[in-house]
Amino acid sequence: MEMQLELWAYVVATHYSISLKEVHEMTPATFQQSLSWALAGRNQQEKQMKRQRQEAKSGGRETVSLDYDWLELEDF
Numbered sequence: 001m002e003m004q005l006e007l008w009a010y011v012v013a014t015h016y017s018i019s020l021k022e023v024h025e026m027t028p029a030t031f032q033q034s035l036s037w038a039l040a041g042r043n044q045q046e047k048q049m050k051r052q053r054q055e056a057k058s059g060g061r062e063t064v065s066l067d068y069d070w071l072e073l074e075d076f
Contacts, residue, residue: 011038 009023012031015038026034047067 008035011035011042014038015041 009020009031012018012026012034013020013023016034023031023034
């Protein structure tokens with residue numbers, strides 16, 4: 001469990017370009033919200049990279065991606 005918390009702290013620190021010490025000084029609520037935004041940002045970067053790889057494979061033609069992630073939402 002401790003190792004997982006350190007991993008999440010590292011994710012937050014790298015996303016916001018702050019030190020691990022600053023992350024450890026955050027309140028639990030602030031840390032949780034910061035982690036949520038950092039993971040969301042990472043997810044968007046991965047989607048963009050995937051889109052760019054697909055465009056490179058298709059010879060520069062525009063690729064339209066079909067994103068069905070909304071089907072996985074709990075409130076659906």
